[in-house]
Amino acid sequence: MDTKETGRQIMRELMGADYVAGKDKKRNSFNAAIQDYSEEVCFGRVWARTGIDRKVRSIINIAMLTALNRPAQLAHHLEGALTNGCTVDEIQEILLQAAVYCGLPAAGEAFRIAEEVLRDHNRLG
Template sequence: MNDAESDIHVESTGRRVLRELMGEEYLRVKDSRRNDFNDVLQDYAEDVCFGRVWGRDGIDRKQRSILNIAILTALNRTGPLKNHVEGALNNGCTPDEIKEVLLHTAVYCGLPAATESFRVAEDVLRERGLLE
């Protein structure tokens, strides 16, 4: 396989993983926001993040989702956290597992970061009908 064929394979793998993780509606919205300025970043995210990293063996997607929730909490990145809580649910994480991950982050990342992440996760759980 030459480099061009490899890039096409990675791109299709990244797109497939992203679709499986986030769903068709997420891709539709993401694609609608694509323009000549951000296209390179969108391609990078699909190719590297989802094609080359999320597409690897070694740990399963549920474990990757748990890691992302903890990392995004540590970095206080609540925008992407919302998407990754949704992805974690798609990958088999239960609300109780997400709660335990976020509680664990309170100890290591600080209470303010965990509190904000709990708020984001609660919003997602309510939207999905998993929390009253």
Template sequence: MEIDSTAGSREIGRRILGELMGEDYLAQKAQARNSFNAVLQDYSEEVCFGRIWAREGLDRKQRSIVNIAMLTALNRPNQLAHHVEGALTNGCTVTEIQEILLQAAVYCGLPAAGEAFRVAEGVLRSHGHLD
């Protein structure tokens, strides 16, 4: 997918972000937008989602798997929660998410993986995937 303009990239990014995270997420993001954080939101939409997530080299499920592993390694629970939701949207199963986090435990350590399991469990429970 060739992208010609910054505005086009942001539009594509918003569409992909909405497909991954849902319209409520986009509405909350718009509500939080201000003159200070607008540049970061634009960057995220244009580069992260409009250029990288729009590429064809990996499918969305593969990108979700990579993101879950990296966010676990970086110990970024807020972003991890959003990307676990996105992973479910992209076709990851509960078992696959569990296995990603277990694999991360070996390479990232138990404290990081323990926090990631806690975050993922909350998301999975809120979406009716756990008791």
């Protein structure tokens, strides 16, 4: 399997077949370059490495996407984190830690996004 197909498989495992199908529907001659980059490099090379497990990668991504205030990507990676075994308590702690180092506005938005994802996955009590 080449890196592009490896990346697509990892994306399916993390975020579901519907996510990949949605990306395919939006693909056009302009965004194809960034989609290929994401599939081949991000998922096909980096996420495929064995140096750290997927749960740790998810934890790192949640923190970084919170710091960068990227709500759309955060929502996708929160879903992936649940798939990778992150618990609701762990997600809460990651976001609280981010509040200290990234600031309350960024973490507050991340908590809001996380609540939506957790509610959609019936994980909120």
